[in-house]
Amino acid sequence: MASIVKRKNRYSVVYTYKDDDGNQHQKWETFDTNTDAKKRKTQIEFEQQSGTFIIPNATTVADLLEEYCSVYGVNNWAMSTYRSKKGLMYNYIIPLIGDVKLDELTPRLMDKFYQSLLKVKTKSVQNKKPKNEYLTVHTVREIHKFLRSAFNQAVKWELMTRNPVLNATLPKEEHQKREIWTAETLMHALEVCDDDILALAINLSFACSLRMGEMLGLTWDCIDISVESLRENNASIYVDKELQRVNRDVMEVLDNKDIIRVFPRTLSNTNTSLVLKTPKTKTSVRKIFLPSTVAQMLLERKKQIDEMKELFGDEYLDYNLVFCHSSGRPMEGQVINRALKKLIQDNDLPDVVFHSFRHASITYKLKWNGGDMKSVQGDSGHARMDMVADVYSHIIDEDRRYNAQKFEEQFYNAKGLKNAEEGKTAPMPKFETSVELLDPMAEVQEESKVEEEKPVENSADENAALLAKLLSNPDTAALLKALAKTI
Numbered sequence: 001m002a003s004i005v006k007r008k009n010r011y012s013v014v015y016t017y018k019d020d021d022g023n024q025h026q027k028w029e030t031f032d033t034n035t036d037a038k039k040r041k042t043q044i045e046f047e048q049q050s051g052t053f054i055i056p057n058a059t060t061v062a063d064l065l066e067e068y069c070s071v072y073g074v075n076n077w078a079m080s081t082y083r084s085k086k087g088l089m090y091n092y093i094i095p096l097i098g099d100v101k102l103d104e105l106t107p108r109l110m111d112k113f114y115q116s117l118l119k120v121k122t123k124s125v126q127n128k129k130p131k132n133e134y135l136t137v138h139t140v141r142e143i144h145k146f147l148r149s150a151f152n153q154a155v156k157w158e159l160m161t162r163n164p165v166l167n168a169t170l171p172k173e174e175h176q177k178r179e180i181w182t183a184e185t186l187m188h189a190l191e192v193c194d195d196d197i198l199a200l201a202i203n204l205s206f207a208c209s210l211r212m213g214e215m216l217g218l219t220w221d222c223i224d225i226s227v228e229s230l231r232e233n234n235a236s237i238y239v240d241k242e243l244q245r246v247n248r249d250v251m252e253v254l255d256n257k258d259i260i261r262v263f264p265r266t267l268s269n270t271n272t273s274l275v276l277k278t279p280k281t282k283t284s285v286r287k288i289f290l291p292s293t294v295a296q297m298l299l300e301r302k303k304q305i306d307e308m309k310e311l312f313g314d315e316y317l318d319y320n321l322v323f324c325h326s327s328g329r330p331m332e333g334q335v336i337n338r339a340l341k342k343l344i345q346d347n348d349l350p351d352v353v354f355h356s357f358r359h360a361s362i363t364y365k366l367k368w369n370g371g372d373m374k375s376v377q378g379d380s381g382h383a384r385m386d387m388v389a390d391v392y393s394h395i396i397d398e399d400r401r402y403n404a405q406k407f408e409e410q411f412y413n414a415k416g417l418k419n420a421e422e423g424k425t426a427p428m429p430k431f432e433t434s435v436e437l438l439d440p441m442a443e444v445q446e447e448s449k450v451e452e453e454k455p456v457e458n459s460a461d462e463n464a465a466l467l468a469k470l471l472s473n474p475d476t477a478a479l480l481k482a483l484a485k486t487i
Helices: 034-050 061-076 079-097 107-117 137-156 183-192 196-208 212-216 227-231 248-253 292-315 333-347 356-368 373-380 385-413 434-438 442-453 460-471 474-486
Strands: 003-007 010-018 024-031 236-239 242-247 259-262 272-277 286-289
Touching (some): 003 034, 061 079, 079 107, 079 137, 079 242, 079 248, 107 137, 183 196, 183 333, 183 356, 196 212, 196 333, 196 356, 212 242, 227 292, 242 248, 248 272
Antiparallel strands (some): 003 010, 010 024, 236 286, 242 272, 259 272
């Protein structure tokens, strides 16, 4: 059994284990919060009882990363994350610094390692030719994120006294702006598109900010296009799964974690499987309301599928998918991508990738709703609102220019502070001070001061006119009446 001991502001999980020689040892693992400590305590006790516990005793970078993936990664990573992290580990980290002892790692050594990575040639993945000859800055920064997390875990396991990459100097990454179609280009593309499946895919991605996998994983039980919903403009889709092709060895290591359905293989010599799985993040599970036009397109698609079911009969593979082949078999992204490429080439359209429609969707939603990032985040499924702000802030900035223009039109021009006709700035008016606003005698005193400066030769008519002017001010009249009562 493990226990939790509080040490100052941190929490340590204390447990005992036996080494290969049968000798018993005590181990302390330190965490920043009690929640993390409880989570690790539960994990240790479960693994000790099931005989799967691995003692953290790494001495080299390679040892640490292997333990980190098997202890932390298996329990916390999605399949795509696990595969990418293992790829970074075996292709670029272990071959270069895998033999380095943990106590020999320094910030200087890690800075040199990051700089050297920019001269490392990119490895091919699954026999696909890499896009770049050498590692990109983005990949180097992904390696840094992986190592930073692994070294943080090593500190918690008390295998290291400090994280050597916390203050690392990383190469700067310049984000390239993703090209998207304007609303006019998009409308024209849909008008010339004669592929119903592609047209539906484009409309769903643009109207609902869907990722490719989320769109291809849509099932009819998650779509509300009933007569009542259409009448009340309440049609919607519910995103709670995605279609993805994953490595079978990763599925085995992660024990089919997050997998809802594994589809039968069409090729026996492949090491991957097509699956329906839960989304990568909790915020990706969401309800999205449909424009009426897109809801009508889904109704037409439902009729097509019903006709195919009737035509194929028992041979139809009914997985309840919206996007499927005529036999009901799942449709992968490459089918949509090929159709989009053909549409672009046949109609001389600007070259974009399918994911651009999601970017276009978020861009136009921000423009059309006045920059309401919270509502856009609800549609897009971003884990944090600042992710929307970081990527799409330029869109909001474009519209914020109108704030300045509105101030110019509604305040400065309207108040006569700028003479638009002559192009000259008018003199600033004299504003009342707070004392003048609060003191009812201020106006009387100012009038008296003016009168004192004039020769005392007022006639009776002039005095009467002055009194009438003073009494015309309600505050002055009230004050004079109050004074009269005290005399």
